[in-house]
Amino acid sequence: MTDKKINAKYTVEGRVWINSENFAFTGQGKIELIEKIKVLGSLRKAASEMKMSYRQAWQNIDKMNKLSEKPLVILKRGGKDGGIAEVTEFAENVILAYKNLQTAFDIFIKEQTKKLNI
Amino acid sequence: MTDKKINAKYTVEGRVWINSENFAFTGQGKIELIEKIKVLGSLRKAASEMKMSYRQAWQNIDKMNKLSEKPLVILKRGGKDGGIAEVTEFAENVILAYKNLQTAFDIFIKEQTKKLNI
DNA sequence: AATCGTTATTCACTAATAGATATAACGAAT
DNA sequence: ATTCGTTATATCTATTAGTGAATAACGATT
Numbered sequence: 001m002t003d004k005k006i007n008a009k010y011t012v013e014g015r016v017w018i019n020s021e022n023f024a025f026t027g028q029g030k031i032e033l034i035e036k037i038k039v040l041g042s043l044r045k046a047a048s049e050m051k052m053s054y055r056q057a058w059q060n061i062d063k064m065n066k067l068s069e070k071p072l073v074i075l076k077r078g079g080k081d082g083g084i085a086e087v088t089e090f091a092e093n094v095i096l097a098y099k100n101l102q103t104a105f106d107i108f109i110k111e112q113t114k115k116l117n118i
Numbered sequence: 119m120t121d122k123k124i125n126a127k128y129t130v131e132g133r134v135w136i137n138s139e140n141f142a143f144t145g146q147g148k149i150e151l152i153e154k155i156k157v158l159g160s161l162r163k164a165a166s167e168m169k170m171s172y173r174q175a176w177q178n179i180d181k182m183n184k185l186s187e188k189p190l191v192i193l194k195r196g197g198k199d200g201g202i203a204e205v206t207e208f209a210e211n212v213i214l215a216y217k218n219l220q221t222a223f224d225i226f227i228k229e230q231t232k233k234l235n236i
Numbered sequence: 237a238a239t240c241g242t243t244a245t246t247c248a249c250t251a252a253t254a255g256a257t258a259t260a261a262c263g264a265a266t
Numbered sequence: 267a268t269t270c271g272t273t274a275t276a277t278c279t280a281t282t283a284g285t286g287a288a289t290a291a292c293g294a295t296t
Contacts, residue, residue, distance in 0.1 A: 080295055081242070082243075118208075195271095
């Protein structure tokens, strides 16, 4: 017989990210941004699609690139299409690591919510 | 032989809290505030000792009281000492739950940092 | 060299947050 | 009734964060 006494009023929530030298260089928003860049090949379009200001998007990418070992997105201006935004293989690894983390965290949250005793 | 190949450049970080109907009614700051209230018997002194503005402290307590099932801190004004702030038994339970959660989360963070593969 | 759409950067404006200050309300103790 | 130190609340200011607009810089393609 399963225990049905679940208190749904209180839940555990939280956030996780990966840090590099005092800067959270991942986080849901940034991961999503990189993924959109990968699809669209453009920082401007990616930001626009996320309804994130271009400025903020650029700053995020710039910080991530500068504060991590290797760049995550290579931005080039000029050229045929005005410029390109290229997602590096390193970024792919980071995204994978973040997703694994997030998956584990989701499980953690569920467990802890179940354990809540208030 | 222990694996010494630890990449200390990247770490997992995060935050957890307990939610009640769309309001994070716990969090390190709020828990600390309640604990200080318990010791000092005064919201004003507790806020002052934490270098938190009285206004913010009062608002936090007020929200917590209103948005949770039972009040966590009972505030009374007037009287011999000008007023009193009383921590309820319910608040004690919440604090305990939060600390258990935090302990588990600390372990989670360590594990995940160790697993980081970037 | 002219064009194009992007990256890169600045500036001014706005909204939101935090803080400080001041003061009213309170009621047990005297 | 007066006093006291607190709770409770309003108001103003300073700081910060975020947005939007405008524009310069770029370089492969034509």
